Amino acid sequence: MNTLPKIDLHCHLDGSLSTEFISECLGRNVGTNELTAPYNCQSLAEYLTRFDLPVSCLQTSEHITSAVTDLIRQAKDDNVRYIEIRFAPTLSLNDNLSYTEIYEAAIEGCKKGLKLYGVYSNIIACAMRNHSEEQNLDMLKSSLIYLGNGLCAMDLAGDESGYPNGLFTYLFNAMNKYNIPYTIHSGECGNADNIRIAVDAGAKRIGHGIALTKDQRLMDICKNKHIGFELCPTSNYQTKAVNEGEVYPLNNFIEYGLLATINTDNRTVSGTTMTKEYEFVSEKFNIAKETLMQLYANSIEASFANDDIKNELYKLYEK
Numbered sequence: 001m002n003t004l005p006k007i008d009l010h011c012h013l014d015g016s017l018s019t020e021f022i023s024e025c026l027g028r029n030v031g032t033n034e035l036t037a038p039y040n041c042q043s044l045a046e047y048l049t050r051f052d053l054p055v056s057c058l059q060t061s062e063h064i065t066s067a068v069t070d071l072i073r074q075a076k077d078d079n080v081r082y083i084e085i086r087f088a089p090t091l092s093l094n095d096n097l098s099y100t101e102i103y104e105a106a107i108e109g110c111k112k113g114l115k116l117y118g119v120y121s122n123i124i125a126c127a128m129r130n131h132s133e134e135q136n137l138d139m140l141k142s143s144l145i146y147l148g149n150g151l152c153a154m155d156l157a158g159d160e161s162g163y164p165n166g167l168f169t170y171l172f173n174a175m176n177k178y179n180i181p182y183t184i185h186s187g188e189c190g191n192a193d194n195i196r197i198a199v200d201a202g203a204k205r206i207g208h209g210i211a212l213t214k215d216q217r218l219m220d221i222c223k224n225k226h227i228g229f230e231l232c233p234t235s236n237y238q239t240k241a242v243n244e245g246e247v248y249p250l251n252n253f254i255e256y257g258l259l260a261t262i263n264t265d266n267r268t269v270s271g272t273t274m275t276k277e278y279e280f281v282s283e284k285f286n287i288a289k290e291t292l293m294q295l296y297a298n299s300i301e302a303s304f305a306n307d308d309i310k311n312e313l314y315k316l317y318e319k
């Protein structure tokens with residue numbers, strides 16, 4: 001599994017920092033138990049408690065650049081050839097760090113990652129559901145000059161049940177106005193309406209989208225629009241997006257002809273890698289090697305990468 005080429009389209013920077021990086025940043029030995037959520041997590045809320053320490057390590061330009069490079073190093077060990085790294089710039093904003101410095105630091109990390117490890121990458125900036133309209137729009141406007149230059153898209157992350165997609169018309173309108181491609185976390189917590197709202201607004205991809213199988217008509221719409229679905233199997237079981245014994249929608253999505261992809265979500269918080277995700281779906285859902293290559297091709301199609309990178313990635317596609 002390790003030798004197969006891979007693409008990770010849904011990977012949160014703060015949830016994917018190595019224990020070595022966080023220990024160095026904090027000046028003490030940090031235990032895995034402080035960072036990794038148990039497989040048998042009680043809820044999404046418990047899962048989210050593991051993000052506090054890593055966010056405290058993303059408060060200077062140097063740390064942001066090193067964090068991105070640290071993540072790309074891990075991806076390389078996994079034979080990931082392209083990764084879209086997402087984080088919420090507003091969580092790094094402080095008296096000594098501006099949005100401009102945050103974006104430039106993250107993009108610098110991507111450039112270093114390519115140079116050191118030969119892995120292509122792009123940044124996705126996350127708006128947060130619990131942030132104000134003003135905060136999210138400030139973040140969006142300050143990102144515009146980086147679009148297509150290291151920043152490839154935007155996302156909306158956070159508590160989907162508490163702050164459903166219907167509250168974010170202002171954000172969808174702004175992203176459409178400025179031609180920003182976007183993926184939206186939707187249908188992770190059982191609600192297909194959130195997927196419908198995101199797709200109707202113009203989302204090119206959906207983060208998770210587990211709830212889609214509850215709505216046949218919406219499945220057809222997503223198929224016709226070539227919506228990419230960023231499934232994150234280990235994380236989806238941890239957060240109880242899917243319970244043991246329930247049907248995980250991966251085979252269903254593939255058979256239906258949807259643009260399904262598999263991803264890590266959070267390497268450290270979920271204790272996973274792309275290789276582990278490949279092994280997980282192979283063993284648990286009988287996914288064959290040819291299908292894994294199909295998922296790789298789906299990831300290229302769904303990615304926000306430019307054509308040059310996509311062409312490089314297609315060269316590794318074994319039919």
Ligand SMILES: [Zn+2]
Nearest residue numbers: 012185207265
């Ligand atoms: Zn996510």
